[in-house]
Amino acid sequence: MTNPTEIIPGVIFYSYLSATRKEKVGFLAHNTLVLQVSGLFTLETSRQKISMRRGEMLLIGKNQLGEITKTPLPGEDYETIVISLQEDMLRKIALEEQIEIQQKYTGPPNILIPGNDFLQGYFQSVIPYVRNPVEKLTAAMGILKVNEGVKLLLHTRPELSAFLFDFSEPYKIDLEKFMLSNFHFNVPLEKFAQFTGRSLAGFKRDFQKVFGMAPRRWLQEKRLAEAWHLIEERNKKPSAIYLDLGFESLSHFSHSFKKKFGKAPSDSGKIK
Structure with missing residues (x-):
C-alpha cells in the first residue's frame, strides 16, 4: 500500500489528503489493519468490495491484489492509519498465547471489525502519534502498539485467530x-x-x-x-x-x- 508517511518504516503508515485518489495496490506479504480516522475508504478485489467510514476498522488478508479509493467527505478530509501485521511478529504472539492453528483459513479475505470500547480506545491512542510527527514514535513503541492491537482483536474477536495465524502457503488456485x-x-x-x-x-x-x-x-x-x-x-x-x-x-x-x-x-x- 502506498502512503505519504511512514511512521514506523514497513509497519505503521499514515495517509492524509483532501482530494479523491485511486491506488492499485498489491497486499503482498502481510495481513493489514486499517483504521479509518475520517473520509471514505473503499477496497475492491476480485472477490469483495468493502467501504468504511470514520471510526471503522478493516482487517485485510495477505496475498491479495486490489484497488483502493480514498475519498474525502463533506466537512472532513481523508485520514487513515495502516498497520502492517508482519508474519514474524504474529508468530511470536502465537507462541506467547500458545495458539496453534491446524487448518487453513477459508473465510472472507477482508473483514470489517465492529467497534467497541476496547478497540476505540486503542484507535484513539494511535492517532496522536501519526498526527504529530514531531513527537516521534520509536520503533520499540510502535511494535508495542501493533502487539496491543493484535491482542485486543483476539480479545474481542477470538475467531480471528484462524485469520491472523494461518501461516500455510497459498493453495494452488484456478x-x-x-x-x-x-x-x-x-x-x-x-x-x-x-x-x-x-x-x-x-x-x-x-x-x-x-x-x-x-x-x-x-x-x-x-x-x-x-x-x-x-x-x-x-x-x-x-x-x-x-x-x-x-x-x-x-x-x-x-x-x-x-x-x-x-x-x-x-x-x-x-x-x-
Missing part, C-alpha cells in the same frame, strides 16, 4: 480465473506465481498450458486489448487508463499501443 480478474495489476511474475500457489517455474508451465503463450506476452496482449476497448468503445483518454492497465508510464503504453495497432492511442478515429 490460474485462468485469477489472471483474467487480475491481469491489470503491475506486479512481478513472481508475485502472480505466489498468489496462485505456485513456484515461478510451475506458474510459467501451467500458464503456457492454459493460455498457449508465455505470461509476459499474454499480459501485454490482454492489457492492450483492454486499452483498445476503453479508448475506442468507451472514449477513455490514454492518460486516464494506462496506470489502471498495469503500464508503468504513458510513454511505454503509447509505444506498445502504436506497435500493436499501428497508431498512437491519442489519435482520433477507429483503429482498424
